[in-house]
Amino acid sequence: MFLKTENVENQRIYNLVDKDFRYAKVLDSFGINFYQYPELTINQVCQIKGVDKNSLLGYRLSLDESFDLDFETLKTSPINLVIEYLKHNHSYFIKNKLPYIKGLISKLDVEDKLYPFFKDLKFIFPLFYEDFVDHILEEEKFIFTHIQNLSRTKVKNTDHAKLFFALKNISLKEIADEHMNEDSEMSGIRGLTKNYSIENIENLHLKVIFQELKDFDQELEIHSDIENNILFPRAVELEEGITEKIRNISFLN
Ligand SMILES: [Fe+2]
Numbered sequence: 001m002f003l004k005t006e007n008v009e010n011q012r013i014y015n016l017v018d019k020d021f022r023y024a025k026v027l028d029s030f031g032i033n034f035y036q037y038p039e040l041t042i043n044q045v046c047q048i049k050g051v052d053k054n055s056l057l058g059y060r061l062s063l064d065e066s067f068d069l070d071f072e073t074l075k076t077s078p079i080n081l082v083i084e085y086l087k088h089n090h091s092y093f094i095k096n097k098l099p100y101i102k103g104l105i106s107k108l109d110v111e112d113k114l115y116p117f118f119k120d121l122k123f124i125f126p127l128f129y130e131d132f133v134d135h136i137l138e139e140e141k142f143i144f145t146h147i148q149n150l151s152r153t154k155v156k157n158t159d160h161a162k163l164f165f166a167l168k169n170i171s172l173k174e175i176a177d178e179h180m181n182e183d184s185e186m187s188g189i190r191g192l193t194k195n196y197s198i199e200n201i202e203n204l205h206l207k208v209i210f211q212e213l214k215d216f217d218q219e220l221e222i223h224s225d226i227e228n229n230i231l232f233p234r235a236v237e238l239e240e241g242i243t244e245k246i247r248n249i250s251f252l253n
């Protein structure tokens with residue numbers, strides 16, 4: 001934990017968020033924009049907004065508790081659990097993480113000549129968002145569903161005929177190679193922000209945006225790693241096994 005919660009309630013919001021950007025997210029979750037009350041303390045803002053201070057501080061502590069499954073656990077988990085876990089990540093990105101960052105970006109008005117790149121970030125972020133949602137939709141509707149069908153057929157050892165045409169039209173091997181070789185969707189934003197460096201950034205609102213983007217980038221890397229190194233190798237193995245099985249059935253007939 002970055003800051004002991006006992007010390008934070010009398011600190012100015014500006015100082016608190018500057019030391020620990022996650023407080024900006026915590027305040028946001030309670031309907032408070034940190035940048036509107038930089039001079040108030042947590043105690044004061046909680047009183048004004050009628051928020052229970054202990055719930056707010058408790059929520060900050062809970063953000064340090066990870067509910068993530070580690071790589072080794074996922075490696076030995078059934079493929080359906082891996083898919084459920086990846087879908088859970090998707091929903092967290094789309095419903096929680098990205099709307100928050102989008103809100104932060106759209107509410108920051110930097111006239112400041114110091115940050116000329118911010119105009120580009122404001123322009124590029126919605127485009128990235130759109131591409132990212134498309135990527136997720138394609139995975140969930142098309143790829144994950146196909147892998148789950150293969151897995152069901154393997155477990156039940158039935159319905160091979162139903163998969164015959166799907167296997168002709170979809171190559172998980174190709175999809176896996178493409179996924180492995182494609183650049184991170186965040187590469188443009190990484191370049192624009194010089195790898196999220198906050199060294200020369202004074203504006204606190206912008207600092208929080210950079211730290212949130214960096215955090216998301218790291219979470220996305222882990223997510224893609226699970227897809228590339230756990231899900232897809234196992235899905236390709238399933239695809240090969242079932243293709244072989246169908247070939248054998250047709251030879252027998
Ligand atoms: Fe994904």
Ligand SMILES: [Fe+2]
Pocket residue numbers: 135139179224227
């Ligand atoms: Fe992906």
